[in-house]
Amino acid sequence: MTSSTSSQFDRLADPVKRWVWTQGWTELRDVQERAIPAIMDGGDVILAARTAAGKTEAAFLPLISRIQARGASASDGFSVVYVSPLKALINDQFRRLEGLLTTCQIPIHRWHGDVSADARKRAIERPAGIVLITPESLEATLVRRGRQVERLFGRLDAFVIDELHAFIGSERGRQLQSVLNRIEVATRRERIDRIGLSATLGDMSLAAEELRPGAGQTVEIVESREGTQDILLQIRGYRHRRPPVERAENTPAAPVADEEMVQHMFSALRGKRNLLFGGSRRNVELFTDRLRESCDDQRIPNEFFAHHGNLSKAEREQVEQRLRDDPRPTTAVATSTLELGIDIGEVESVAQVGPGWSVASLRQRLGRSGRRAGKPAILRIYIPEEEYGPGLHPSDRLRLDLVQAVAMVELLIAKWCEPPRASGLHLSTLLQQTLALICQFGAVKPTSAWKVLCERGPFRSVDDALYARLLKAMATAEYPLLEMGSDKTLMLGKGGDRIVAGHDFYAVFATTEEFRVIAEGKTIGTIPIDQTLVPGQTIIFGGRRWKILSVDTRSRVLEVKASDAAIPPRFGGGFAGVHDKVAETMWSILVGTTVPAHLDTIARELLKEGRSAFREAGLDQRSISQNGSGCFVFPWVGSVKLDTFALALMSRGFEASASGHVIEVANCNTTDVLEVLREIATSAAPDGMELAKHAAKLQREKYDHLIPDELLLMAMAREHLDAASVPDLATQILKRCSGSGTESY
Template identity: 30%
Template sequence: MSEFALLSEPIRRYINDKRWGAFRPIQSAAIKRILGTEDNYILVSRTASGKTEAAFLPILSKVDFKEPGVQVLYVSPLIALINDQFVRVEDLCRYIDVSITRWHGEANQAAKKKLLKQPEGVLLITPESIESLFTNHPEHARALFSRLKFIVIDEIHTFLGSDRGMHLRSLLSRINDLAADKKPRIVGLSATVGDYEEPKRFTGDPAHTKVLIDPTAKGINARFKYFKQEDEYTPQFIEELYNQVKDSKVLIFPNTRGNAEEIAVKLKRVSERKKGHPYFFSHHSAVDKELREYVEDFAKTNKRNNFCIACTSTLELGIDIGTVETVIQVDATHSIASLIQRVGRSGRREGHESQLLLYATEHWSTLQSFACWELFKEQFVEPVYSQEKPYDLMFHQTLSILKETNGLGRQALLQRLQNNPVFSRFSAAEIDSLLDYMIKSEYIEDLRRELIVGAEGEKLTTSRDFYSMFMSAVMLKVIHAGVTIGELELTPWLEVNDNILLSAKIWKIADIDLKAKKIFVIPANDGKKPVFTSGSGDVHPRIRQKMMELLNADLNRDEADDSAIDSVNEIKLLFKDFRLDHLSAVRPAIVKHKEIDIYTFTGTKINETLFFLIKTLHIAAELEDRKSRLRVFDNSINLNELVANLRHQLLNIKMHVSTLFENGEDGFRLSKWAVYLPVELKVEYVLQNSFDIPGTTAFLEGLQLATPILAETIVK
């Protein structure tokens, strides 16, 4: 029987009305498997390959929506993605006369109330709204989640290995606990999954979870260029960019919000001077929601006009913005997964190649760009890492469960936590120890027969910040002439008369009202340099290894122009006296007048672990992770002894971290909920998350630091 014949009659009518010529490969596979088995599925295929329909065509055909209750739950990492997918799924649901409802902080309240009166159909929601329902309205959570047949998780890769992902896994387990009949089946959607076991574990039932992969690759025309920059983008570089974007529909991905704003503003000025089109925008999390939605809608509905959007990861995910002809990446992405998502935004129409232009503004960025591209072609995607024992999440979920149940017996609470797959590695003694601490600290109150939320816990559970895993920065609304144009994080550098970049314009700060959390601005025209801050992500060791590998390879001149080749050759000159072999444990050390530069060619977290260990030896040093370089400010150090001492210090790293916490000098970044843990568990959190101890152990094993003099004799 054909896939088409397996679908319900209304869904077949939908397909005929849309005049589909054929199913995409992922759709054919998903229809047969979802309708023919009772397993969970992870659907993996490139961007714009029809994954949403691959999930919903069989699900809507299989589910009997005449049964009471919400039948299908769609979980998204972004409100914007919910709003986007709502339109697509609503069109489908109209054919089977099924209601579809959005549930998030910005959704229609009347539609929510209607759903609570009569739970039915399809519900689109974020993890934070699920948490809010469990915490504040457990009766609503039971009404909405107890009869689910399917849970669709969009962009599931964004949840893997993150605090937010572990939170969602815990919430899925709690939804299962509400099931009136069988547990709902899970269908995850992703364009980028490296480790297929991790998404299977994510469902809570890996034995009954299958991964469907469409390996069809889309043609990509990639080009590499190098254009040296200093503190800000030069007029020559902006002119170069303008010539690339003026006649097409383009997304530009710099790696920070500030760089996105700078590019958008400067391109718009060039276009005004040259009488070009006016459609230059910025798009990132600090731009006001309505302005972001305007940009998305313009890109999606505009057919005739060219446009250019300088953006960050806000446009990496599957929000439909229509036809994009070219993606420009300015400086290397920090991950292959991010590069895959960004490349996939262009060439979405059948028969069109994706166009990718990679500009580097610094030599190490050129080398990393090549490394990421080579690994992309090798189909490498970074494996994700999840905490084995997320004490911070257990702290949070313990309070949430007690709030949901209005109190539980200690044994019943212990059982619920142990039954949750996220906490499966915890012993009963470890959970009991945390509960004792929470009681002692008044996060929990022990009424002998049951545990309830305590006085300190009440302060946390009644806060609007309780529903999420991410730290909420203090944000100030930016207002011009009564109109909100975006928001900026409160930082020490924000001062009156400073210029800021926001929404592709330069503004002067006229006033800051900290009490009202507002910044009042006027257009700036004084030429004063604007300010903006934002950060970057961790780089996987495999990328750095590939960078070292490329130092011994010839680059593809069909993809790179002379500027890019010459840029990488500059780094090759730095190591001309070394015979680097990426498979060996030898790393170059360059002795200078007062310091030694050690090039580790390994990942960010291993570099940070090594840097911490060096500091425990009371050696003055600095880390420049972008170059994978540790600089030791003492050129008399014996390198063999240094490696031996680092191995020894690694064995005692827990003691060193504990000492810093005890002395109040830790300086470690803790998660939102880890700050409430006892000191010994804060130490465990740091060891699991701030460092890569297994990776550093493997890196130090056999490590030899070679100077130019020794390089020839050590490396065979």
């Protein structure tokens, strides 16, 4: 490589250049070339590019050159802290960077729960070079070794945050922001450079704010300008006949694994290297089993292996290693566990069942295929829809899973994806960070804690008055988390000691909770709860409808009674988190006439059926449809606004339930709904906290059970609802009903 092929190559340190030459590179990738001046000159930087675009090298080639230039020694402390959301990704990056760092004579350390205590001890005793670590292990280091923070991190050149998009808007992301800030405070550094590695997002300015809260405008964004890869894609439709619902046995409906779908998967994927995203753990197990049986039937070695979070680490790593290092054909049937940047080598194609829930996720998955120059990315989306028959739910007639898949592919081709979600109060994580800060320093003043965590830190939406209320709640709990000393400093109380001593204290994210579902005193199963629940609301479980009688969040019990309503909708699109733009595009597709070329014959027929049902119901002219003794409302908005609007209707006495893309309102007619819509449209936006009071499940995050309901209501209104949108949404629905508004919004 010469200056004629790279204008920035000569800025790299000589050992780095030698390593590049040994790799046989003839040129740097676009993001690598542009990252050199951005990182060498210092400051916060985001490197944004698709999967396999060379972001890791783009960050570390100039960073290592910086370390070489200042002549860091073994007594200086760590030079770079690389933070990853996954242990497996740390292991991959260790393999990827080991040769480069050996050439440059720079130590590299792995640091997470699966690394031996001896290896971590050696790193602590002689901190130098690069450390690859999870957010939880970094938090544990601050808490357990608070007095050594300056020795370990005082001479840091930079933090590197991999998969930045995976942290945005989450509790774990807020924890990481706080930990990075606490290291800066403890080492008396105004700023330590932060380098974020990310997939390209819809709004990179929000990603910049995630990297440097309160100063996102100072972050330099280096977004790859490489030409997009060729894509071969197909959406395949299947007609699924639902088995009869036995009202005596109320067990969850079986996942969908139509034989025709399995046969096509087998013929398309066998003999190659692929990823197949099943959508849920149960689907993953079901498809893996059926595809393994197909291998047995053909008397060939099995090529299909499950990969999900409930499997042991050894089993997951075996699948990853086979994909990465073994030449035998292999298909990993996975949940979202293989979405992030774990190194699994080259795969020829990606397939998924159902439309998924975000365009960003679809883009991330697609980026796993077609990595080599001249090779297209291949994507197959399998969509089962209900066969027409007696009792089919009206919304199933619209073929919403298929329409959502078409919408997402359309947005993917248009290079759109969801912007990062705006942050909320994150009180659960703030409570945890308060305990961690006290452990780090032994004791802290309340004002100092607020300044570190809120004023300078990432919890900037929490003012000093609200923080004082949180501290008071922590101090007056049944088992006090805090105590105040005679010098007005905060110390851990008995309850705080117990929490901090727990093995899971350093993880701020909550595992998915299972609620027992009880009908007439009998447990009929358990379901994960990830939605807003309201007594009087209708839910779908075991292939039928149930009306919620009560929700006990402490005992994790959902009491229900059978509903006499019609067969429920089957919608399986994974609606939680769907963006407004996706729902808006679905409406445009249903009112349109264009048939995408990437639909197979059955998918084309299903789209035609959905459009016909859409027109027959008059939904091209209005958003409300009468159905027996109740109504359907189709606002064509994302999940947050849909849930909020359903709560707004409930607050006015209606029995409203949001499901998929529709709000079902029981025991009313369209005149009743139109009348209340006119009232809502001409009224001020409802109070978000008042709406939140209608929701039973306030405790969503790990430490919410330690926070007063009043504060949880405030957090829910901020993080999970959009009360300000209610009047405008009512206006839009009314426009469609009057025939005056046919444009999308």
